Amino acid sequence: MKIKISEHSGFCFGVKRAMDIVLSNAKDKDKKIATLGPLIHNPQVVEDLKEKGVEVTSEIDKFYDKIIMPSHGVPKEFFKKCENLGIEAIDATCPFVEAVHEKVVEYKKAGLKIVIVGDAGHSEVKGIMSSADNDCIVISSIEDVDKYDFKKKKLGIVSQTTNSPKYFGEVVGKIAQIADEITVANTICYATHKRQAAAHDLAPNVDVMLVVGGKNSANTNRLFQICKEMNPHTYHIETDEEISGEMFENCDTVGITAGASTPDYIIEDICKKIDKISLSPKP
Numbered sequence: 001m002k003i004k005i006s007e008h009s010g011f012c013f014g015v016k017r018a019m020d021i022v023l024s025n026a027k028d029k030d031k032k033i034a035t036l037g038p039l040i041h042n043p044q045v046v047e048d049l050k051e052k053g054v055e056v057t058s059e060i061d062k063f064y065d066k067i068i069m070p071s072h073g074v075p076k077e078f079f080k081k082c083e084n085l086g087i088e089a090i091d092a093t094c095p096f097v098e099a100v101h102e103k104v105v106e107y108k109k110a111g112l113k114i115v116i117v118g119d120a121g122h123s124e125v126k127g128i129m130s131s132a133d134n135d136c137i138v139i140s141s142i143e144d145v146d147k148y149d150f151k152k153k154k155l156g157i158v159s160q161t162t163n164s165p166k167y168f169g170e171v172v173g174k175i176a177q178i179a180d181e182i183t184v185a186n187t188i189c190y191a192t193h194k195r196q197a198a199a200h201d202l203a204p205n206v207d208v209m210l211v212v213g214g215k216n217s218a219n220t221n222r223l224f225q226i227c228k229e230m231n232p233h234t235y236h237i238e239t240d241e242e243i244s245g246e247m248f249e250n251c252d253t254v255g256i257t258a259g260a261s262t263p264d265y266i267i268e269d270i271c272k273k274i275d276k277i278s279l280s281p282k283p
């Protein structure tokens with residue numbers, strides 16, 4: 001069987017960078033280290049990091065010497081809290097998320113009212129809000145626009161990095177019809193969209209499509225949906241252990257894509273297992 005790996009599959013730039021930061025800190029065996037929340041939604045990776053001495057904490061706890069902040073960023077108060085407790089805060093915020101914070105600070109200095117288009121309950125948005133000193137409006141749906149009086153306002157609008165360009169455009173378009181003046185920064189990160197587009201193109205051109213990633217990972221589940229629509233012989237798996245010969249009957253080509261939280265070694269193990277099945281004699 002021929003294996004085709006989809007472009008842009010697996011770790012995005014920001015997650016890879018955060019993982020490198022965690023692994024280099026894990027070498028410091030004398031220190032108690034934790035990530036604030038799981039680094040990524042992948043149980044194998046979380047377990048692997050635990051074996052390397054990196055725990056997961058849900059709060060800033062002085063039990064730890066070092067706490068690593070996640071790639072989607074945190075409210076700036078968290079850094080202050082670490083400082084007050086004598087904990088070393090390691091910042092693994094993705095530079096694309098950092099860029100949203102910087103835009104917010106710039107717009108606030110220019111006297112604009114900050115509008116964040118994003119999910120109000122999401123950690124990334126909570127972090128961005130803190131850069132506006134929580135003096136901002138969060139738009140979580142197109143209907144939310146009607147809740148605010150934007151007339152005679154000068155607004156600085158940014159987007160949560162994971163929004164779809166279509167949705168962000170719709171919200172901005174609706175606000176533009178009401179507000180006096182708007183300044184907009186397109187702060188969307190296109191890693192997710194590139195991954196989805198590549199998987200969408202590959203799935204119909206292979207006999208079997210495998211989508212690899214945590215069953216609780218939202219971006220992997222979305223990839224699975226996209227591929228399943230394009231190819232009914234699509235399977236969502238977390239590791240090579242879920243692969244069996246029956247999946248590949250009359251199959252010449254296998255496509256593989258993976259969510260943002262899937263490390264390369266899991267994809268490599270899957271390729272090895274497919275090769276093994278491919279080479280084993282047919283009954």
Ligand code: SF4
Nearest residue numbers: 012014094096161189
């Ligand atoms: S999806 Fe984009 S913004 Fe989010 S961590 Fe990855 S590269 Fe950074």
